[in-house]
Amino acid sequence: MSASYRGRIAPRQPVTVTLSADISNTGPALLMAGAAGFTTPAVGDAVEVVPGGTKSIKFKNPANGTMVINIDFADEEDSGKLEVTVGDTLRDEDGVQGDTDWSYLIK
Amino acid sequence: MRSRLTSVALVVMLLAPGLLEAQEPRDSVCRAVAVALNQRHPGGVLEPDGDCSDLAAQVTGLVGGARFLKAARSSATDTAFRLTPRKVQSSRGGEANAAGAPGQAEAVPTAQPTALASANLSAAGTDRGTKTLATITLNPITLFGGAGDTITAARWSRFGDLSILVPVSNSSTGSDKLGYFGVRLRLNLSGLHAGDGLLRNVRTAFLQTTNLRAALLRDLQDAFQTLPDDAIAGCAEAVLTAANGESPEACGGLVTLGFSEKVYGDFRRALTLAREKADAKYLGLDLRFDTGDPTLSGDSTLEVNALQAGLAFGRRSTGTSPSATSFGLQGRVGVRYSQLKSDSDSVTWSLDAALGFEASRLVSESQAVRLTSALEARYANKSDPVAEQHQTDVLLLRGGLQVPVVGGTSITVAWSAPLTGEASPTLSVNFNWALLLSQVPGGAP
Numbered sequence: 448m449s450a451s452y453r454g455r456i457a458p459r460q461p462v463t464v465t466l467s468a469d470i471s472n473t474g475p476a477l478l479m480a481g482a483a484g485f486t487t488p489a490v491g492d493a494v495e496v497v498p499g500g501t502k503s504i505k506f507k508n509p510a511n512g513t514m515v516i517n518i519d520f521a522d523e524e525d526s527g528k529l530e531v532t533v534g535d536t537l538r539d540e541d542g543v544q545g546d547t548d549w550s551y552l553i554k
Numbered sequence: 555m556r557s558r559l560t561s562v563a564l565v566v567m568l569l570a571p572g573l574l575e576a577q578e579p580r581d582s583v584c585r586a587v588a589v590a591l592n593q594r595h596p597g598g599v600l601e602p603d604g605d606c607s608d609l610a611a612q613v614t615g616l617v618g619g620a621r622f623l624k625a626a627r628s629s630a631t632d633t634a635f636r637l638t639p640r641k642v643q644s645s646r647g648g649e650a651n652a653a654g655a656p657g658q659a660e661a662v663p664t665a666q667p668t669a670l671a672s673a674n675l676s677a678a679g680t681d682r683g684t685k686t687l688a689t690i691t692l693n694p695i696t697l698f699g700g701a702g703d704t705i706t707a708a709r710w711s712r713f714g715d716l717s718i719l720v721p722v723s724n725s726s727t728g729s730d731k732l733g734y735f736g737v738r739l740r741l742n743l744s745g746l747h748a749g750d751g752l753l754r755n756v757r758t759a760f761l762q763t764t765n766l767r768a769a770l771l772r773d774l775q776d777a778f779q780t781l782p783d784d785a786i787a788g789c790a791e792a793v794l795t796a797a798n799g800e801s802p803e804a805c806g807g808l809v810t811l812g813f814s815e816k817v818y819g820d821f822r823r824a825l826t827l828a829r830e831k832a833d834a835k836y837l838g839l840d841l842r843f844d845t846g847d848p849t850l851s852g853d854s855t856l857e858v859n860a861l862q863a864g865l866a867f868g869r870r871s872t873g874t875s876p877s878a879t880s881f882g883l884q885g886r887v888g889v890r891y892s893q894l895k896s897d898s899d900s901v902t903w904s905l906d907a908a909l910g911f912e913a914s915r916l917v918s919e920s921q922a923v924r925l926t927s928a929l930e931a932r933y934a935n936k937s938d939p940v941a942e943q944h945q946t947d948v949l950l951l952r953g954g955l956q957v958p959v960v961g962g963t964s965i966t967v968a969w970s971a972p973l974t975g976e977a978s979p980t981l982s983v984n985f986n987w988a989l990l991l992s993q994v995p996g997g998a999p
Binding site: 449450451452453454455479481482483484485488489490491492493512513515517546548549550551552554 | 595597598599600601607608610611612614615616618619620622623757760761762763764765767768771772
């Protein structure tokens with residue numbers, strides 16, 4: 448279980464957030480990812496990732512604001528690999544365990 | 555705590571000047587506060603040229619993240635936040651389907667299937683005595699997999715079910731054979747699409763929290779540009795420790811935490827409403843097979859082999875509140891083939907149709923009070939004796955009141971009266987049981 452600020456990402460870029468859930472997880476995880484600007488409403492999606500499965504969420508960042516990724520795992524021992532691609536660049540790739548909150552500054 | 559963060563920030567400014575080079579003085583202050591915060595909350599990323607915007611995003615991330623994690627953690631026990639199979643189970647799914655028998659509980663039986671399994675025991679008073687009928691309904695797709703996978707459960711629990719009807723007491727005359735046996739198959743053709751709609755509502759609830767974070771970030775950025783340098787650390791600290799809805803004094807009233815328990819309460823309500831909307835309309839196949847006497851009259855001359863196929867449809871209003879009373883129309887139209895067991899040459903094709911009205915109100919996340927009434931007709935244009943044997947050429951008025959008891963159980967009082975044709979009026983009491991999907995995320999049924 449962790450919450451962390453992950454730094455800046457470029458505005459107006461296509462973003463792909465991918466969660467690969469470990470096959471040994473006790474149940475499906477709920478992956479939510481989105482971005483909200485100061486003058487524009489949030490965009491994003493929510494998907495469920497079954498154990499051993501991989502799901503992605505795609506959206507385009509606004510001109511400013513914040514991007515948020517939430518993972519609600521079925522159990523705190525459940526884990527997976529989270530990837531964030533901004534434009535054509537792999538921005539973050541890390542293992543996650545338990546409920547997770549990643550946030551970014553869009554600037 | 556506030557002075558502690560300020561002190562650490564000052565130490566950072568004195569001992570690590572390299573971190574603060576080539577920046578505006580205010581940004582240097584923010585940078586020092588960010589470094590101090592990151593020491594207390596490790597795991598975050600410090601941008602090499604971090605400024606007050608980064609500090610605002612860092613504080614926003616810590617505040618919003620803590621609230622998400624608290625909600626997620628508490629959901630492990632009360633599942634208020636977590637999406638569980640129970641949350642996406644249809645609250646409007648059908649009871650055990652005793653359609654076309656004296657124990658028919660709904661005026662116009664829906665094509666919406668039961669989520670997992672259900673049973674119905676009905677005692678029906680007719681002009682030929684009291685008849686007792688048992689119905690067991692299974693949703694085979696849910697039973698054979700997917701009940702622990704929430705989205706699969708949401709989709710397939712709405713797709714179809716199979717019912718078996720048997721009389722509890724022997725209804726044939728002077729024989730120990732089973733006087734009647736019926737099978738019902740319901741396929742809800744709108745089920746798959748309806749299930750997909752659930753996640754869209756989850757997304758909406760999540761995006762609501764993201765909007766609140768963006769609002770907090772904007773407030774913090776403005777505050778860190780407006781406040782005196784020596785107030786920035788105090789403001790950051792105050793926001794981190796503030797309660798939902800507060801506007802910390804240390805930030806000069808420039809920052810308000812828009813987060814609230816209501817946000818996550820809205821999330822729960824969004825899930826409930828999503829089920830309601832998903833169940834608000836249906837179009838499905840209604841297939842029936844009967845062998846024996848569906849009226850349970852005990853008269854062997856009324857025994858038939860009958861096959862009926864039709865379409866069932868329904869539409870119900872949905873308001874902004876899941877608990878508001880809603881109204882709907884339900885209908886059914888199909889063709890029935892029947893052949894007398896005592897005379898295989900006596901075959902009748904008849905048109906079977908019904909149109910009904912429903913008023914209902916959700917009283918819990920899984921149960922609703924329902925009042926239904928309908929006109930039901932079967933037409934073949936046969937002479938009276940033939941029509942009576944095939945149970946056709948009748949116009950019935952039906953009604954029913956369903957009251958939930960607890961969990962997945964309910965009691966229904968239903969009645970029917972013929973307006974034209976030869977048919978027995980009925981008054982039945984139905985005891986309905988329904989298994990609910992798992993309350994545990996990923997749990998077994």
